[in-house]
Every structure is written in structure tokens, then in C-alpha cells.
Amino acid sequence: MKELSLHILDITQNSIRAEAMLISLTVNESSAENNLTIVIEDNGKGIPAEKLQTIADPFVTSRTTRKVGLGLSLFKAAAEGCDGFFEITSILGVGTKVTGSFRRDHIDRAPLGNMADTIVTMVMSFGEADLFYEHNCNQQKFIMDTREIKETLGVTSLNELDILNWIREFVKEGLEEIMEEK
Ligand SMILES: Nc1ncnc2c1ncn2[C@@H]1O[C@H](COP(=O)(O)OP(=O)(O)O)[C@@H](O)[C@H]1O
Numbered sequence: 285m286k287e288l289s290l291h292i293l294d295i296t297q298n299s300i301r302a303e304a305m306l307i308s309l310t311v312n313e314s315s316a317e318n319n320l321t322i323v324i325e326d327n328g329k330g331i332p333a334e335k336l337q338t339i340a341d342p343f344v345t346s347r348t349t350r351k352v353g354l355g356l357s358l359f360k361a362a363a364e365g366c367d368g369f370f371e372i373t374s375i376l377g378v379g380t381k382v383t384g385s386f387r388r389d390h391i392d393r394a395p396l397g398n399m400a401d402t403i404v405t406m407v408m409s410f411g412e413a414d415l416f417y418e419h420n421c422n423q424q425k426f427i428m429d430t431r432e433i434k435e436t437l438g439v440t441s442l443n444e445l446d447i448l449n450w451i452r453e454f455v456k457e458g459l460e461e462i463m464e465e466k
């Protein structure tokens with residue numbers, strides 16, 4: 285995929301399909317370690333152990349609408365193609381954790397893409413489910429928690445134009461701040 289944010293979006297959709305109510309997205313970027321790591325963790329229904337072993341192989345899917353599952357295998361291939369690694373762990377009935385790590389300056393490493401738009405798209409598609417988003421860049425941290433936003437606004441759904449626009453700006457400005465060279 286052209287942008288890592290598209291992988292992120294795709295993998296969170298697995299979590300939603302697995303009936304997760306909380307999805308945690310962590311992005312860690314470090315110039316010193318020359319590394320970009322994405323972790324997506326959910327409290328969905330989990331994956332049986334026997335299925336977990338082959339889950340990131342191409343052509344594995346439980347869906348019937350499309351013959352091949354590609355989301356995880358594409359993410360795995362992207363990470364491994366950039367001197368990184370992919371890992372998936374899951375506990376049935378507890379949740380699933382997907383990690384993709386990239387050498388940050390690898391020539392084939394796709395750009396992260398527009399995270400503000402991606403977060404808004406995620407929030408729109410999440411229904412009642414919540415998102416905890418943490419982005420670390422060279423010792424600087426940005427955090428967004430939809431549970432907190434809902435509580436502050438006194439609403440149960442963030443699926444409203446004004447709120448979504450506010451979230452977009454909040455993420456955009458927050459990320460600009462942590463990406464500044466200091
Ligand atoms: N977070 C998750 N929780 C539970 N099951 C998952 C999760 N992620 C992936 N799976 C299972 O692994 C399969 C393969 O996922 P993926 O590679 O994204 O392909 P696809 O979504 O097209 O099936 C899914 O169909 C689903 O059964």
C-alpha cells in the first residue's frame with residue numbers, strides 16, 4: 285500500500301469485525317533508533333491458536349465475500365521488506381495485538397500518510413467502539429482518547445460533523461507539534 289495509514293485503517297477494521305469495543309493504536313518513531321513501529325491492540329473476540337500460525341500467510345481469510353485475506357499479510361510483507369518485523373499475538377476472548385516495525389529510513393518504507401484524516405475515518409467507522417491513539421516521535425508524545433472526548437462533550441457518539449472536524453484539527457496540530465525538530 286502507498287501509505288502506512290492505509291494498513292492501519294485496514295487492520296483496525298479487523299478489530300471492529302471482531303467486535304472490539306476498545307482499540308489502541310500506538311505509533312513510535314525514533315530517529316536515533318531509525319525505527320517506526322505501529323502497534324494495534326484490541327479487546328475483540330481473539331483468534332484461536334491454530335489459526336494464528338498461518339494468519340499472516342496470503343490466501344488465509346475467514347470471509348466469504350472475498351477469497352483471500354490480504355490485510356495482515358500485506359502489512360507483514362511491508363514491514364519485513366523494510367528490515368523490520370511483524371508480530372501477531374492473540375488470546376481467545378481477550379483480544380489481539382498486531383505489531384509492524386520498519387527501518388524508518390528504508391528506501392521502500394511507505395510514508396505514514398495523513399493520520400488526521402485516517403483517525404477521523406476510523407472514528408466514523410467505529411460505531412460505539414473507542415480509540416486510544418498514542419503517537420511518540422523522538423521523546424515527544426501526542427495522545428487522543430475518544431473516551432475522554434465523549435466524557436468531556438457529554439455525548440455517546442462522535443459521529444457528528446463538528447466533532448469530527450475538531451478531531452481532525454486536534455490530531456493535525458498535535459502531530460505537527462511532536463514532529464517539530466527541537
Ligand atoms: N483483530 C482481530 N481479531 C480477531 N480476528 C482477526 C483479527 N485480525 C484478523 N483476524 C482474522 O484473521 C483473518 C485475516 O485477516 P486479514 O489478513 O486482515 O484478511 P481479511 O480481513 O480480508 O479476512 C480475518 O478474516 C479474521 O478472521
Ligand SMILES: [Mg+2]
Nearest residue numbers: 294298355356
Ligand atoms: Mg482485514
